[in-house]
Amino acid sequence: EVQLVESGGGLVQPGGSLRLSCGGSGFSFSSYDMTWVRQAPGKGLEWVSYISSTSHTIYYADSVRGRFTISRDNAENSVYLQMNSLRDEDTAVYYCARDRRYSSGDYYWYFDFWGRGTLVSVSS
């Protein structure tokens, strides 16, 4: 059974830092790209960052570029999100998700498994 478990969330003051972790099991973690998506309280979904299976390709949303850093350790079956210079508007539940990205006649890119999320609260 595929499982993704996030950890590392909590309460932090504006300007502070947090490091989120997401551990994967039940699948060949090193073969899959991974993504972070967040959801502010009562709001919709916002894509945050993507990392390819080999860490060769990384993307960020404009709202976090320069403050957040995504990384992974395939030996540990984990993906991370280092969040610095946190702002009030970063308050959200952060989900990690497994990417499926491939071409098979057509091009597909979707998130087929999600973790339960970890809450990050930025407040003084």
Added chain:
Amino acid sequence: QMTQSPSSLSASVGDRVTITCQASQDISNYLNWYQQKPGKAPNLLIYGASHLERGVPSRFSGGGSGTDFTLTINGLQPEDTATYYCQQYDTLPLTFGGGTKVEI
């Protein structure tokens, strides 16, 4: 930018429900649909605009291409109470629609 409508709807068990998602530019068929139940993580329903994800009930279907897309639930069930999101993957940043809350 992805615009969903309506933002919410109420329907009866057995109804056919259609949610629309409009892209601000042509995104071909590079669109996915997710279902999110209260307090839970999103769940993939449809990928590539019309492909049903494994394990998803066949009452869900997706259609459209270019700028206009639909998610249809044929025969609404009580367990379909949720918020539904479209998501484009044509260009970065990946973006989601604002969501459609479906109530029974």
